[in-house]
Amino acid sequence: MSIDDYDERKRASARRYQENLHARGLCIRCRKPLEASRVHYLECEACSAVNRARSLERQKRLAERGLCVQCGVRQAMTGRKRCLICAAQAADADYKRRHGQG
Ligand SMILES: [Zn+2]
Ligand SMILES: [Zn+2]
DSSP: OOHHHHHHHHHHHHHHHHHHHHHTTBOTTTOOBOOGGGTTSSSOHHHHHHHHHHHHHHHHHHHHTTBOTTTSSSBOOTTOSSOHHHHHHHHHHHHHHHTTOO
């Protein structure tokens, strides 16, 4: 069994585990029952707040360096938070969402 197989299996089992928790209405991180308003989410309010704070922190760091907050690799456009490519992707996703495709 190669390392790749092992890795893939580990990922698949982690996914199944998360799906199982989600199906039971539990947070995939802390495994506490999800609030009624959050049953469609994977994480409870507390875990999501931690995540949000972490990603805001990351965005701030990237923005300070003038990097795209989405990919974190390319330079952000002047006066924008995203690079050209990520901005185009976001606009595309937004368009599809609004027009009920994809
Ligand atoms: Zn949680
Ligand atoms: Zn980008």
